[in-house]
Amino acid sequence: MATVNPPRGMRDILPADKARRERLLSVIRERYLAHGFDEIETPVVEEYDRLHAGIGGDNEKLSYNILRRGLDADAIRAGAEDPKALSDLGLRYDLTVPLARFYASNRAQLPSVFRAIQIGPVWRAERPQKGRYRQFVQCDIDIMGDDSARAEAELMVASLDVIGALGLDGATIRVNDRRVLDWMLDSFGFGVEERPGVLITIDKLDKIGPDGIVAELRERGATASAVDAFDAYLRRPQTMEYNPFGERQIRKALPENAPDEIVAHLVGIGEAVAAGTGATDIPLVFDPFLVRGMGYYTGTIFELAHPSVSYSLGGGGRYDGMIGRFLGQQVPAVGFSLGFERLADLLGDEADADAQAIVLVHDADVPLAELIAHKAALLGHGRVRLERRVKNFKGLLERSAADGYTAFATVSAGMEPGSLELRPLG
Template identity: 75%
Template sequence: MRDFLPADKARRERVLAVIRERYRAHGFDEIETPVVEDYDRLHAGIGGDNEKLAFAVLKRGLDADGIRAAAETPADLSDLGLRYDLTVPLARFYASHRAELPTVFRSIQIAPVWRAERPQKGRYRQFVQCDIDIIGDATARAEAELVVASLDTLDALGLEGGSIRINDRRVLDGMLDAFGFTADERPGVLITIDKLDKVGPDGVVAELTARGASAPAVAAFEAFLRRPQTREYLPFGDAQIRKALPEGIDPELIAHLVGIGDAVAAARGGGEVPLVFDPFLVRGMGYYTGTIFELAHPSVDYSLGGGGRYDGMIGRFLGQQVPAVGFSIGFERIVDLVAAHEDAGATAIVLVHDRDVPVAELVAVKTALIAGGARVRLEQRTKNLKALLERAGADGYTAFALLSAGTPADALEIKPLG
């Protein structure tokens, strides 16, 4: 959990403003949910490993005797927890407010979440997620809207050249069936396959063998991994997807993926589609039921976001199945890649005044500059003017002016910093 100095905070807010503006331009509406949810909801078996990282909130009113009496499990001591993502709260929100929402609801959520991570580079215990979700649309249109909006947002942030890896959990299930893995083996096999980019085919095969997975299934999977065409993903299309899969995959699933690609290509004016079919993309969240995505950029070797379809989640709260799909931009990773600069056309002025300038005069000059569209900070002149201006520049100010008693605002000489 971190503090942010003024310049860092301003930069984060500028990036958030771009994300909000692009999401809204694509027809999404922002909502807000509480930072806490019921403990049982956060530990309902749909959040995968994130459930283990959730911060629990101790029940109010427990004294020492009450804690000792109820201390058999963490759930006995807690009835609430800090949200570990924004998807579970959205599902609860939709179930609570469905009658007040449109049939197809396009949601924006931009807010902090909390996980009891081991702090390390790029991983924090409190971080911001930027989610867009579409609830009530089971067609490829929903995925296409999310992909187009996410790529557009990346472009607007100056990070052109991004691409989205795409797969489908049902395709993964079909692959594991084709190789001969049993239903009991499947969770562990998926965990291992998810490491393919890190450990390579040899490492995956070794780990599957060490797990005790079915030897014929491991051999069939290894043979599939060794095919040159298995790892040839581009360009995105029907023939390329079929070439990267074993025989027997449901053609309707392939058609669904191709439909997403066609829609994205049309939205972006044709040409090469910035989608990459990856048959080994897994994503660890247990609630994904269909299409899954990860956002990549050539400047870094890690993902900048992702998401997928979670058609079964809302039904847990509503008692009626509702299709849903979402995409989350990894704000903490993206904000470090966006060039730090002031908004175009904005002027941020440090008004350096002599000690004897009357307060009324200071405030009047400052107000006149603000009325002209500038951001203004007052600083009393010091002996080391250079150090004062360097600090102002570090805080994001772009210009300065020196004010002596009796100087009107229209007579100020405003000079650029640096």
């Protein structure tokens, strides 16, 4: 007999949780629209070749493939070692690859600088664990057609606005640039062919510290002189002075002679974000060891941090090379993705104070026409649900409160619509 549980790593969303998630999504959507982004929708299914074009990083290994129609047993056996022979479609594992395909397909109908919102589920064959699901919602904003620092600044200002609107004050964004990472590794002496592995190790700095990083690099067989140079850089003496995000902070965190063009690009982002947020202290932090795992990033990369949690609440970066894979013409692009599931868990069960949800508990003998009239009279105040009175009256009210209802009234036969006394739940 089939189990009644959802597949591992996927969840049923109960009514109260669904209502809470929709409230969060409405805030996210409303604030992003206010910043001039336009919402689009793409299919949840994409072609196998597109999902496995080498631009999705490790996520390509986690994609769910869809079996080709019409395969017989012999064809399935023959293709057992070749997923492409068995599948022509797959479920999307992120929203960026579908967006690149969307832009290439619809470019003639879009403005030269296109600001997109995408909100929807994605699927990855993850190993299920706390906070990591096989189906989850992503909330992305992207800007295509703008290669200037304005694009990054708009994404960051809009996302900080969303976080503030959700009540999470004090958020910051860690910022780096893939070109900075490449320049640093080159200056230390790491070869081009070994850099992907070196970056995987550097990405663990917060977890294993400088000693662990150096030890792992030596175990990997990385160029010994480059590891020595990197080790010396990690252990260089530093003053404890505080520097806000800007040229001084960036240059102090990097080896000498960092490329002026890249530093100026980062400084320009900081100045624009400061102007856009009105913050006296720019809510950005330069982190030369921020890596982010997606191989398609070509420039600025960033992650959203909040002091209440140790993990990031979102992130993104510039991926100028992706759209050209589909269009045959390079188009600059940069995106920011909010970790909606993490935000939903972090924000808990706070109800929307402006919304009222009413339960009308009625006696069994109240005529149907009267019940509908009572309900109609209250619909302007919010949600209204009819419940027949039961012996366990207290249990009924507790269940209604758990479902997100905020008030109740009792209804007897002959009462006038609009005369009910509303009492708070909980």
